[in-house]
Amino acid sequence: MANPLFDKLFAPHVGSTATFLVLPDGARVSYGDFLDQTAQFANLIKSIGLEEGDRLAVQIEKSPAALAVYAACAMTGIVFLPLNTTYAPAEVSYFLSDSGARLFICDPQNLASLETIAQNADAKILTLGSKGDGSFFDAAKTKAKTCDVAQRSSNDLAALLYTSGTTGRSKGAMLSQGNLLSNAETLTELWQFSAQDILLHALPIFHTHGLFVATNVTLSAGGAMMFLPKFDVEKAITVMSDCTTMMGVPTFYTRLLDQREFDANLTKHMRLFISGSAPMLSETHVLFEERTSHKVLERYGMTETNMSTSNPFVGERRAGSVGFPLPSVTLKIVDPDTSEPVQKGDIGVIEVRGPNVFHGYWNMPEKTAEELRPNGFFITGDLARMDEDGYVTIVGRGKDLIISGGFNIYPKELEMILDDQVGVLESAVIAVPHADMGEAALAILVRKESGPDIDQIKAVMKRDVARFKHPRDYIVVDELPRNTMGKVQKNVMRETYGSWFSSNTT
Ligand code: MLC
Ligand code: AMP
Secondary structure (H helix, E strand, C coil), rough: CCCCHHHHHHHCCCCCCCEEEEHHHHCEHHHHHEEEEEEEEHHHHHHHHHHCCCCEEEECCHHHHHHHHHHHHHHHCCCEECCHHHCCHHHHHHHHHCCCEEEEEEHHHHHHHHHHHHHCCCCEEEEEECCCCCCCHHCCCCCCCCCCCCCCCCCEEEEEEEEECCCCCCCEEEEEEEEEEEHHHHHHHHHHCCCCCEECCCCCCCCCCHHHHHHHHHHHHCCCCEEECCCCHHHHHHHHHHCEEECCCCCHHHHHHHCCCCCCCCCCCCCEEECCCCCCCCHHHHHHHHHCCCEEEEEECCCCEEEEEECCCCCCCCCCCCCEEEECEEEEECCCCCCCCCCCCCCEEEEEECCCCCCEEECCHHHHHEEEECCCCEEEEEEEECCCCCCCEEEEHHHHHEECCCCCCHHHHHHHHHHHHCCCEEEEEEEECCCEEEEEEEEEEEEEECCCCCHHHHHHHHHCCCCCHHHCCEEEEEECCCCCCCCCCCCHHHHCCCHHHCCCCC
């Protein structure tokens, strides 16, 4: 096949008048129009001089045009690199230089703060706004609406998605065309998506969940998406009667349940609610079913692996479990010390292998070797057990990671910044339960004699770090708890401060 991803997901819809996107104001974008714009973008990207395998980074608001940049990358064989729209310039700078991006597209209003950063990284910079404005958009207007599709194979890279590491340095996960396509086709079939489906899409499109799971499944089925710029609970309730399915992180579901009008009547025409990216509490599952008569289908995945497990569409969806390994995915639960599979029912680390598993970290062979075994199994760092009947239940994380509202926060990244601040001897950032976000970051700072200036620290965070990663609160102490080996005991702090956000409203 010439270009598996484009040929399977996009090409069948060229010229189609069927609706692909429904916008918040009710406007519709047909598949045909979307793909015309895709071809114009593809022609522009090629005329700028980008070649197959080059990286194109974007930090742009969610819009049909933003999605067309992804499609244009698939068409031209360019590696798509989407960035969280809330990343600070200092964070963007790292991603541009690490990836060697040749073109960077940002929001018009951020041009001034990002122009020099792009220049320093040797990337050409253009702009694309959510209302169809910006230099990239303007330059594409005169381009042809057809474009030759680049020759690619399943193993060629389609996307580079950065995911932070326990060492504090973000790593670019290399995802191939085959990774994305195999997952899209498997999930479409498993969840029985069809051209009749309208997916309520309120996720960001710079992560696996909103970009690949939601979008690629819709493309594969030929369905439509109700394309909301972000999750706004009132808007979601307003448009729900026009949709058939929804995908979200657990915070979407707890926020919906907080609304009295969210009930069985409002959801009676919906056929499927899917949750993932963070653990959904069993009590949320139970409450959701009581209120709506629907059982949320929970699945489990990762940037590096796309989706690996899912509860069944037909059959028992078990609250608290992430279901079975997907067809074609091999999942083992192993002892982290010996790498040997544990007994059924015992807890170990999840390792997965299959066409969904990424091709390693960009320019980081050592990191790749630490997490991706030569036999193809990826070490997820998630702790789980498998029941006698094959259901997988995630019980914790072996990695030091906070998942807040479905976004990942790596404590090490914040601790490195906090340790450098005046008056801070050392620091620990821990996950504390949070009613809305599931978990939130709490910073514990050990004072030097003079003590830290928290306002000053917050200002540094604001300047250099995306807002969602900011600790929700700071506590100053004389020392951190340590075991007899001198190792900091985060578990002790998690216990001590476990109710911090239920008694302190932040
Ligand atoms: C926003 N804020 C967050 C936050 N989102 N803080 C911590 N964690 C988050 N997730 C900040 C805002 O900037 C704001 O700051 C304050 O917190 C409160 O904002 P809000 O208005 O309540 O938040 P909102 O904008 O409504 O966003 C919350 C959210 C959003 C849950 C809707 O975070 C979201 O869409 N999350 C989805 C993440 C996702 O797609 N993950 C998939 C990863 S892929 P201030 O200063 O204004 O108060 C993956 C693989 C897989 O994990 O398996 O799927
Ligand atoms: P990311 O690196 O952003 O892709 O986040 C992946 C991580 O999210 C996984 O390693 C898990 O820890 C977590 N995760 C995803 N889905 C689930 C789920 N359904 N239940 C529990 N944790 C999940």
